[in-house]
Amino acid sequence: MSDLRITEAFLYMDYLCFRALCCKGPPPARPEYDLVCIGLTGSGKTSLLSKLCSESPENVVSTTGFSIKAVPFQNAILNVKELGGADNIRKYWSRYYQGSQGVIFVLDSASSEDDLETARNELHSALQHPQLCTLPFLILANHQDKPAARSVQEIKKYFELEPLARGKRWILQPCSLDDMDALKDSFSQLINLLEEKDHEALRM
Amino acid sequence: MNEKSCLSKHALLFGKDGGERMSAGYSPSYDNDKSVLAFRGIPISELKNHGILQALTTEANEWEPRVVSTEVVRAQEEWEAVDTIQPETGSQANSEQPGQLISFSEALQYFQTVDLSSFKKRIQPTIRRTGLAALRHYLFGPPKLHQGLREERDLVLTIAQCGLDSQDPVHGRVLQTIYKKLTGSKFDCALHGDHWEDLGFQGANPATDLRGAGFLALLHLLYLVMDSKTLLMAQEIFRLSRHHIQQFPFCLMSVNITHIAIQALREECLSRECNRQQKVIPVVNSFYAATFLHLAHVWRTQRKTISDSSFVLKDLEVLAKKSPRRLLKTLELYLARVSKGQASLLGAQKCCGPEAPPFKDLTFTGKSDLQPHSS
Numbered sequence: 256m257s258d259l260r261i262t263e264a265f266l267y268m269d270y271l272c273f274r275a276l277c278c279k280g281p282p283p284a285r286p287e288y289d290l291v292c293i294g295l296t297g298s299g300k301t302s303l304l305s306k307l308c309s310e311s312p313e314n315v316v317s318t319t320g321f322s323i324k325a326v327p328f329q330n331a332i333l334n335v336k337e338l339g340g341a342d343n344i345r346k347y348w349s350r351y352y353q354g355s356q357g358v359i360f361v362l363d364s365a366s367s368e369d370d371l372e373t374a375r376n377e378l379h380s381a382l383q384h385p386q387l388c389t390l391p392f393l394i395l396a397n398h399q400d401k402p403a404a405r406s407v408q409e410i411k412k413y414f415e416l417e418p419l420a421r422g423k424r425w426i427l428q429p430c431s432l433d434d435m436d437a438l439k440d441s442f443s444q445l446i447n448l449l450e451e452k453d454h455e456a457l458r459m
Numbered sequence: 460m461n462e463k464s465c466l467s468k469h470a471l472l473f474g475k476d477g478g479e480r481m482s483a484g485y486s487p488s489y490d491n492d493k494s495v496l497a498f499r500g501i502p503i504s505e506l507k508n509h510g511i512l513q514a515l516t517t518e519a520n521e522w523e524p525r526v527v528s529t530e531v532v533r534a535q536e537e538w539e540a541v542d543t544i545q546p547e548t549g550s551q552a553n554s555e556q557p558g559q560l561i562s563f564s565e566a567l568q569y570f571q572t573v574d575l576s577s578f579k580k581r582i583q584p585t586i587r588r589t590g591l592a593a594l595r596h597y598l599f600g601p602p603k604l605h606q607g608l609r610e611e612r613d614l615v616l617t618i619a620q621c622g623l624d625s626q627d628p629v630h631g632r633v634l635q636t637i638y639k640k641l642t643g644s645k646f647d648c649a650l651h652g653d654h655w656e657d658l659g660f661q662g663a664n665p666a667t668d669l670r671g672a673g674f675l676a677l678l679h680l681l682y683l684v685m686d687s688k689t690l691l692m693a694q695e696i697f698r699l700s701r702h703h704i705q706q707f708p709f710c711l712m713s714v715n716i717t718h719i720a721i722q723a724l725r726e727e728c729l730s731r732e733c734n735r736q737q738k739v740i741p742v743v744n745s746f747y748a749a750t751f752l753h754l755a756h757v758w759r760t761q762r763k764t765i766s767d768s769s770f771v772l773k774d775l776e777v778l779a780k781k782s783p784r785r786l787l788k789t790l791e792l793y794l795a796r797v798s799k800g801q802a803s804l805l806g807a808q809k810c811c812g813p814e815a816p817p818f819k820d821l822t823f824t825g826k827s828d829l830q831p832h833s834s
Contacts, residue, residue, distance in 0.1 A: 296661050316671035316718045317661060319711050320768035341661030343708070347765070 287332045288449045289354055293381060294361035295374050296340035299397040302432055303361065304335055307442070312432060320344070321351060328439075331446045335359065345377065352386040357449050359393045364410060364429070365401035375414050382420055391448040392425040393441060400431040424448050560639065561632040563682045567740065569629045570618050570674075578620040584613060586726050604730040604739075611739035612724060619675040619721050623666035625650055633677050634665060640684035641697055641709075659700055659709030668710065672717040679717050679747045680710065688794045689748050696755045705758060707765050716754065719776045720747045728780045732787065749790035750779045 292300050302312035307326045318339040326333045336355070338348055358381060362374045378394070381387050396410050407429050411417065416427060426448070428441035588596050604612060624630050631650055638648050641658055648654055651663050661668050669676050683693045700709040720743055723729055733742045754775055757763065763771055779786060 297667055314671050314718070314722070316715050317668050317711060318769075319708065319715055319772065320765045322769040339661075341708075341711075343656060343661070344765075350766075 285327075285330060285332050286450070286453070287334060288356045288446070290333050290335045290357045290359055291351060291355040291387075292335050292337040292359040292361065293348055293377070294340055295363065295366075295370060295377065297366075298340060298361040298363040298374070299432070300337050300340070300359075300361045303395065303397065303430070303438065304337060306432060306435060307438070317341075326442075328442060328446060330443075331449070333442070333446075348381075349384060349386070352384060355387065355390060356452070357391050357393070357445060358387055359395065359445075361395045361397050362410075363398045364396045364404040365398045371405075371413065378414060379419060382423065388423065391445060391452065392420070392423065393445045394425060394427045395438075395441070396427065396429045398431060399429045400433055404429075559632065560636045560685075561629065561681070563678070563685050566629065566633055566678060566681055570621075570678075571614065575614075575617045575621065579613065579617045581620050582613060582616040583725065584609070584616060601727050601730050602734060604727065605734050605737070608733055608737070608739050612733075615675065615724060615739060615743055616721065618678060619673040619717075621674040623669055623674060623677070625666070630674070630677075633681050637677065637680050637684055640690065641693065655710075659707070659711055659713075661708065661711060665710070668714055670714075672714045672721060675721065676710075676714040676717040679720070679744065680713055682744045683713075683748060683751070688797050691797055692748070692752060692755075692793070696751065699755055699759055705762065705764055707758070707768060712754065712768075713751065715772055716747055716750050716775075719750060719772075719779055722776070723780050723783065726780060728783055732783060745787055745790060746779070746783055749783075749786035750775060752790055752793060753778070753786055 292304065294300050296317060301315045301318050301322070304324050304326060305312045305315060308324060318337060321336055321338045324335050324337060326335055336351055338344065338351055360378055360381065362378070363370065366374070382392070394414075394416070396405070396407060398404055405413070407427060410429075411427060416425065426441055426444050428437065430438045430441070623634075634650060635647050638644065638654070638658065653663055655663060655665050665677075683689050697709050699705065700707050700712070723746065724739075724743060729739075729742055729746060732746075733739050736742055754771065757771060757775070
């Protein structure tokens, strides 16, 4: 009897080896989500997304118009539509909101008071925009490595996130280009929020 | 003596006989205030009856400054010594002439002489390839750049690492030259301000848009506007960039194209051409101009708008790296036609559909079936 068990065990191990070596097969399809990434020019949108895609963020040019990047994660693929942040392009942002399932807002924590105010106004209009108001928001307080960077508490207070974003799902994450782990963590949280929303939609 | 000099002054002002008439009716001695007041008190309607004016109108043809006093001569000299007026616009006053246009070679010479060692450390002259890609590149890739040209290539890449320094007068002159040539303005503009958005920068400070291409982007723009043939092309593209539907930011697009040129140089796509011409900087400049021309052509003929910009730029990058020689040839032909005075060519070429290469007619393939197409 034990012989049978041993042969079974060996057969099973062979089978596992066989699977491991040859039958890698296509991975199960990861869900894809369409996101839109907004923020003022120079906040670091293109650099962050490039780094997440394992591209070098050093040769990044100012985004003209918009660009689309597919950012792969372990449990999902995010198709991020990244919009240029200059004054004359910001008025066109709302044209690209259609079909988004989530929003990434990047701000420069070390920018001047004026720029921070402009960023606040843009975030508020995005939070209140009819096509975006029900979507989860990931707010990245970038450039935390600079000495003039404001802390998370200050940003939360200045941007009035608690009163304004009440009832909505949002994540505020301090980040910088040096710290990719924290960034990936926040994206995992965002993906969880997106999955929840998906399940809700299915249930309904 | 005093009175005579006064009289002679007035002789100059009021005609050859006026002085005498004046002395007859009035005594415009500057010592005598009363007479001056009396002179001033005449209402304008009376002036037509005024003897002196009558004298002026009748004797206009015989006008001749008979006696020229020293004061007047001095005044004339002072007037001629005044330079053309340059309004103060609040920009930093430099000791060099701020209004003077700077040529491309002068700007380049400046960069060749200034110390760029801190930037030079950061450059990456070639792409590092690994594994199969490296083998493929070694066997089938383009030839390596000649030893003697590597210094020039490194200079180009170093300039691309430099940012815009608002304190440096040469940097300021480059910006002013670009502004003046594109807009046709004769006066200097401020180094910060909303007028940069007219040129297609993203905001009031052009320095923020130079990411990825550095000062090389401005040098390329300078090259484009200072060469008389490419200036016409630049102005045409600038007009296209301000089209009410197809608008795009001109300078920002130019920065993107400089970025493509830098990548092409790094990936050794331009090495063959550089080795052939034994130069690097003129080849990179021409490549930049050729790529910009192609962009403008595609933009106009395929009716692109700002929302298509990233796709257009991606396609442009692929094409430019794959066949730089074809682009350069097209630019040569275009400039040849411009110098002959033929009109705008951005839309005049027979554009085939987006599938076929747009400049098929222009390549010297010698195939007989192409001949009916060529005009």
